[in-house]
Amino acid sequence: MLEPVEQGPHDAGVTKLEDILIAKRSEPVREIIGNCSNLNAQFEASLKSQLRMLKNSANTQGNGKLDSSEVVQAKLERGSSSRKLSVRKSSAKREISAVLAMDQLQRDQVLQEMWQTEENRESSKRRRELCFMGVPVVLRGAVWSESLGNPLQLNDELQKVLTERVTQNEADLLRNSHGDVTDGVSRINTASNSIALDVPRTFTDLEFLHEGDLNSRDELGCLLEKYALFRPEVGYAQGMSFIAAMFTLHMDPYSAFRAFASIVETTILRDFYVMKMSQVRVYMNVHSSLLQAEIPDVYYHFKQHKVNPDLYMINWVMSLFSKTTPLELTCRLWDVLLLDGDVGIFRIALGLIKHIAKVFTRCNQDECLHLLTKYPMYENNDEVIASVRSVSLSKRKLKQVVSKCTSDIRKGEPDP
Amino acid sequence: MARIDDGYDYLYKIVLVGDSGVGKSNLLTRFTKNEFNYDSRTTIGVEFATSIIKVEEKAIKAQIWDTAGQERYRAITKAYYRGAFGALILYDISKKATFESVERWLKELKENSDNDMVIMLVGNKSDLTNQRQVRTDEGKAFASAHGLNFIETSALDASNVNEAFTEILTEIYNQKRAKPVVGDKEQAPDVEKVQNIRITDPAKEHSKKKSCSC
Numbered sequence: 001m002l003e004p005v006e007q008g009p010h011d012a013g014v015t016k017l018e019d020i021l022i023a024k025r026s027e028p029v030r031e032i033i034g035n036c037s038n039l040n041a042q043f044e045a046s047l048k049s050q051l052r053m054l055k056n057s058a059n060t061q062g063n064g065k066l067d068s069s070e071v072v073q074a075k076l077e078r079g080s081s082s083r084k085l086s087v088r089k090s091s092a093k094r095e096i097s098a099v100l101a102m103d104q105l106q107r108d109q110v111l112q113e114m115w116q117t118e119e120n121r122e123s124s125k126r127r128r129e130l131c132f133m134g135v136p137v138v139l140r141g142a143v144w145s146e147s148l149g150n151p152l153q154l155n156d157e158l159q160k161v162l163t164e165r166v167t168q169n170e171a172d173l174l175r176n177s178h179g180d181v182t183d184g185v186s187r188i189n190t191a192s193n194s195i196a197l198d199v200p201r202t203f204t205d206l207e208f209l210h211e212g213d214l215n216s217r218d219e220l221g222c223l224l225e226k227y228a229l230f231r232p233e234v235g236y237a238q239g240m241s242f243i244a245a246m247f248t249l250h251m252d253p254y255s256a257f258r259a260f261a262s263i264v265e266t267t268i269l270r271d272f273y274v275m276k277m278s279q280v281r282v283y284m285n286v287h288s289s290l291l292q293a294e295i296p297d298v299y300y301h302f303k304q305h306k307v308n309p310d311l312y313m314i315n316w317v318m319s320l321f322s323k324t325t326p327l328e329l330t331c332r333l334w335d336v337l338l339l340d341g342d343v344g345i346f347r348i349a350l351g352l353i354k355h356i357a358k359v360f361t362r363c364n365q366d367e368c369l370h371l372l373t374k375y376p377m378y379e380n381n382d383e384v385i386a387s388v389r390s391v392s393l394s395k396r397k398l399k400q401v402v403s404k405c406t407s408d409i410r411k412g413e414p415d416p
Numbered sequence: 417m418a419r420i421d422d423g424y425d426y427l428y429k430i431v432l433v434g435d436s437g438v439g440k441s442n443l444l445t446r447f448t449k450n451e452f453n454y455d456s457r458t459t460i461g462v463e464f465a466t467s468i469i470k471v472e473e474k475a476i477k478a479q480i481w482d483t484a485g486q487e488r489y490r491a492i493t494k495a496y497y498r499g500a501f502g503a504l505i506l507y508d509i510s511k512k513a514t515f516e517s518v519e520r521w522l523k524e525l526k527e528n529s530d531n532d533m534v535i536m537l538v539g540n541k542s543d544l545t546n547q548r549q550v551r552t553d554e555g556k557a558f559a560s561a562h563g564l565n566f567i568e569t570s571a572l573d574a575s576n577v578n579e580a581f582t583e584i585l586t587e588i589y590n591q592k593r594a595k596p597v598v599g600d601k602e603q604a605p606d607v608e609k610v611q612n613i614r615i616t617d618p619a620k621e622h623s624k625k626k627s628c629s630c
Contacts, residue, residue: 194486197437204455238436238486239460275491314461314492323460366466373463 040377042104043328046137048208051249054141055214099133100382108136115139131335132385140331141250147338148262159254162226169225191228191236195221202241206327209245220248223257230261237273239318240264246322246334263320267341272318278409283317284309285405286398287349294350294391298357305365312372316349325352326377332385343398351388424468424477428588430581431496433521434506435514436485439540442571443506444482447581452572459484462496469582471589478585490524497529501588502536504580507555509539509568510547515555522562534587536565538580543570 099110111133120126135143169192199221203209209216223244228236243263247256264270271279287309292299302308315323320337322330337344352375353360360368378384432440441459445451448465463482468475481500483493497503505521507514518537525535537559539550552568559566565583569576 194436198458200455201458204453204457210455237488238458238484241458275488277491280492310492310495311462311464315463318460323457366464369464 040326040328043137044206044208047249047327050137050140051208051214051216053138054250054252096129096133107134108138112136112139115143128339131339132389134332134381134385135335137331140335141247141252141255144247144250144334144338145255145259148259148266150258151262151266152258154258154261156254158230159226159257162229162257163222163253165229166222166225192225194236194238195224195228195241198238198241199224202245203322203327209249216245216248219253219256220245223248223253223260226257227260227264231264234264234270234273237275237318239315239323240273242319242322243269246320246330263338263341267345268317269320272314280310280314282402282405282409284313285409286401287313287346289401289405290346290350290393291353295354295357298353298360301361302368305368307365307368307372311369313349315373317345320345321348321352324373325375329375329378329381329384332381333388336385336388343393343395346398347391347393348388350391350393352384354391355384355387424475426474426589426592427477427479428502428585429479429481429500430502430504430584430588431481431483431493431500431525432504432506433483433493433525434485434504434538435508435511435517438485438506438508438511438514439571440482440485440506443504443538443540443569443577443580444480446571446574446577448480450574452574461489461492467581469585471582471586474589476585476589478581480581494524494528497525497533500529500533501592502534502584503529504536504538504584505564506538506540507550508541509550509555510541510544512549515539515550515558518558522564532591534565534584534591536567536580536584537562539566539568541570541572542568542575543573 099107099114102110111130114120114130115136120130131143131147173192199217200210202220208214209220220241224236224240227234227240227244240260244256244260247259250256251259264273268279268283271283288299291302291309312324320330321333325333333348337348340347353372356371356376359371363371432444434440436458441456441463442452444465445453445456448467459482461484464479465482466477466479468477470476481496483489483496503525505518505525507518509515522535525533537555539552539555555568556566558564565587567576567580567583569580571577
């Protein structure tokens with residue numbers, strides 16, 4: 001029978017799920033479940049110094065704007081010109097495994113040098129390879145910007161206007177906080193209120209994001225406000241702050257905004273943010289159907305235990321995994337995701353599940369959802385990335401599945 | 417060897433609703449983990465936690481669904497009201513606007529759920545006495561006018577949190593006992609009486625697939 005854990009007057013009669021999970025599981029599962037949180041201190045430190053560097057160079061350039069290609073260039077010049085380290089076709093495989101075997105510090109250095117050789121950066125195939133190996137922290141912002149490009153053709157002039165309007169709105173709000181507001185303004189204010197509420201609730205364990213001296217928190221708020229002005233029909237949706245924060249941590253404010261607007265516009269994110277339910281349903285079914293084909297054991301296990309895709313996929317998509325996976329892994333996933341857009345999103349979702357498929361099939365509903373909400377932290381993320389890579393999903397295949405799921409829903413067929 | 421047993425007799429689904437920032441997630445983690453995070457993360461979509469309590473020697477497993485408060489999420493979250501036996505509507509006693517939204521939440525719940533859902537109005541953040549904007553009797557009056565249970569809680573100092581969940585679970589238990597639900601599994605998948613399902617033995621669990629109602 002049930003024997004509740006007695007933990008003082010407050011806890012009387014309440015049994016903690018995590019205690020049960022950890023106490024009652026066999027060794028490997030226990031280890032994985034117990035290992036679900038925490039930032040990697042070393043990684044956090046390197047990210048912090050990167051952010052500091054970014055801010056410093058932004059300050060010296062005056063207007064808070066950095067040209068990402070200049071950054072790359074500057075970094076290129078700092079590194080030694082070591083063409084010998086470039087991946088040559090013949091020995092590419094061998095060199096990749098050599099790089100993967102290195103420790104993090106050495107690896108970052110070698111990878112930086114590899115990014116700096118033109119032949120690697122300009123061949124899309126090599127770029128891909130490098131992205132899968134993990135972009136070094138110092139280059140990440142620039143590489144991400146390049147991967148996303150500028151599909152909306154956003155220029156700095158527009159950004160300047162948006163930034164000014166955000167500042168203006170703030171001032172107006174302060175001035176007539178009790179006065180009447182027109183409909184337009186009040187709609188923006190609703191977005192502003194939510195943004196103000198959510199910015200402090202974004203990556204709360206990442207202290208330096210919220211520290212005053214780096215102004216990242218203000219930048220994050222400003223980015224989201226700018227976006228709500230830029231795309232009033234999308235506005236602000238919860239989940240955006242995590243994605244915007246990832247960009248803010250790696251880029252100057254203008255590049256971060258450009259990256260954010262691009263990713264929302266070019267992927268399924270937009271449908272999720274505006275809650276276009278008919279489409280959201282299609283994407284849930286697409287995921288299910290891919291899961292069934294790729295990892296049938298888990299698919300049937302989830303089905304049997306009522307672990308429905310909307311219990312994790314909505315969260316995964318709307319934050320692009322950043323609320324679920326440890327930060328270091330999130331960055332690795334984004335290296336790939338930003339190259340591939342929607343294909344990347346679905347592929348990563350499957351890869352993450354595939355990587356711990358054996359664990360899932362031994363877990364009940366609670367445990368599955370626990371792992372799907374808080375992905376375990378691994379010392380070596382290469383294996384997770386390898387799982388993502390092992391999922392074969394092409395643009396064409398995704399398109400086929402999407403159109404099949406769309407027509408199934410139209411015909412009123414049951415969800416897979 | 418004394419070990420915690422995951423066996424339970426009843427499984428009840430409860431949803432937490434209310435405006436963004438009223439403290440739904442913290443109320444939940446206070447109850448299930450006895451934790452409070454000053455800066456808890458924004459909830460996206462729905463999240464979920466469970467806890468087991470004892471009512472009259474019966475082990476009741478509460479499956480609690482925490483929903484995102486932002487208006488546009490309702491398209492998703494309202495799907496979770498179906499099949500729930502109880503709901504807590506939260507507001508923040510230090511923010512009048514969150515109390516004013518209660519009526520909308522109530523309507524939303526009634527439109528999207530089964531009729532006999534037990535609903536409790538919860539005025540959270542009762543520790544913020546100096547910033548109070550909603551008086552206790554206002555909350556109480558609204559609750560009694562709409563036939564809801566009422567309690568004021570503080571996830572921060574833990575006051576009344578266990579009481580709130582225990583009260584609603586006990587009421588559901590009494591209601592279900594008085595009027596047993598007959599097997600319409602599609603409508604109410606979580607009501608089945610569950611034999612002691614143990615999670616110690618995965619192989620065994622696997623072999624009796626059918627008995628798991630979760």
